[in-house]
Amino acid sequence: MTAVLELHDVTKVYAAGELEVRALGGVTLAIDEGELVAVIGPSGSGKSTLMHILGCLDVPTSGSFRLAGEDVAELHEDRLAELRNRHIGFVFQQFNLLSYLDAWRNVELPLVYAGVDAHERRERARRALAQVGLADRADHKPGELSGGQQQRVAIARALVTEPALILADEPTGNLDSTSTADVLSLFDELHASGRTIVLITHEADVAARAQRTIQIRDGLVWDPDREVTRALA
């Protein structure tokens, strides 16, 4: 298996005035193609910072980060935008759909920035919507859809570019339990079809669906087994 994501000793330090905040203190991890991984941790653990770096929304202060074989550290803003566009599909807690666009127009957005022509965009957007089971809702505005449906539109938007990685940040945080089950089973399907998915969550039952769980505490990967070993020693 080839690694889609490879982090080696990644640190992130924010300067907050005089103070330096060390959000990540040296994280090393790898995620393979086709994996469904949950990243869990309490708030303030550095979980969000890790997600920003994994999503190429931010660059590490030190260490190396390779996404789909490309070294991401110290890349220019335009290059990062291109990487996000090509390799990553984002799913957010607040869905982040544009309320004034129809569902399919929301889904085609990443393709607009990729410079794909209008006809092909429409085709691919409708296919992605069919994949999340919303083919008949393509011409509805987000306001006319339920929360679960909106999140599925957002997932279709994440899928439309055929990215190497789907990065979901608390995807069920704003959903009721029925919709949560809907969305999670959709992730299961995508996983079964070979997608690489990283779920960031603080909900244990969401994390339980994952193949592998990475716990973040105080800006470090926390390995319970090793802690247990150390405690016993």
Added chain:
Amino acid sequence: MRWRDTVRTATEAVRTHRLRSALTMLGILIGITAVILTVGLGNGAKAEVRDQIDELGTNLLVVSPGSSTDSDGMRGGFGSASTLTVQDADALASADVAPDVEAVAATSTASVSLVAGDANWTTTLTGTTPSWQEVRSREMTSGRFLDDDDVAEAAMVVVLGPDTAEELFGSTTQAVGQQVAYDGRTLEVIGVLEALSSSEQTTSNDVAIVPQTTYAERLVGGADRDAVDAIYVKASGESTLSAAYQEAQATLLNLHGSASADDADFSIATQESILAAATEVDQTMTVMLGGIAVISLLVGGIGVMNIMLVSVTERVREIGLRKAIGARPRHIRQQFLVEASVLGLAGGLLGVVLGGVGAIVLPSLTDARVVLSAPASVAAIGVAIGIGVLFGVYPASRAARLAPIDALRNE
């Protein structure tokens, strides 16, 4: 990202916030309307003056008496004494001296009160020669114009302008053969001029014309009976106008014993120079009004900037999302710039439309004449777009600089 997509994204944003966009456009709209109407009013005033100048006749030069120099070398002020004479006019009329001059008419004018029965009317009494009719390109509506005999005999006859005839006799048709009195002396009306209708405000229709000799010897008189107030010179054609100008100037300088044009005790005006002088005042007015219009455009532009800044702040999440899914800073900047210029364009187009409506409505409310200019309208729309872009630059680059994580964190 393609241009078509950028434009579509921008117009969708404008349409989504209809009220806000409309209010922003209103600022631009008012500015552009003001500019269009200002230019239109300026053009209207210019056209008005041109019509009045055209009424003088075509291919015309007007020689006016200038400052005179006395024996001590002191130069008198303009009009302090008339330096033009009947002899000057006669010289200019000579084909040998001035071959490019077709006709010459010397005129003397005074404001007088004429009486006919109970009617009393103050008008401009003009003493001139039969050639006046040709020089000024006027037609008769009834009766005849002055002839050479009238001048030779200093006949007590008068030709009235149509307005004058109307005021004194109630109609233009019954005036011929009637009598008018001036200062106790009686004149017989021999003809009435045809009205000049190219302009509403004109003094050309209110005149009383008598033979030059009658004017000087019997009616008004004065210290120098040969002195005239102006000499109208008609060139034989448009192409010979400047030749006629040179000939008239050389002839008069020679007659008056002046060495050069700098010492001349007369001045020669062309219709163009009269037009230029007359429009100068209007020009100042136009510049002032134009300045106010430009300021209102500027205010409109600041309105665009204000709204665009609000728009950026309000759409931080949208910008963050667009960046997260692959929009480069350039794409975001373009989106907001195009949005601002769409506001400018729409405001500009509506402004031109409203200006057009104003051009129809305004003349019926006031006497002002509005002549719209197509190039000015196109330029105004260009300016409106330019203002949108100019005042959109700062908000757009603020949007482009937003870091995606900060933008997405906003809740």
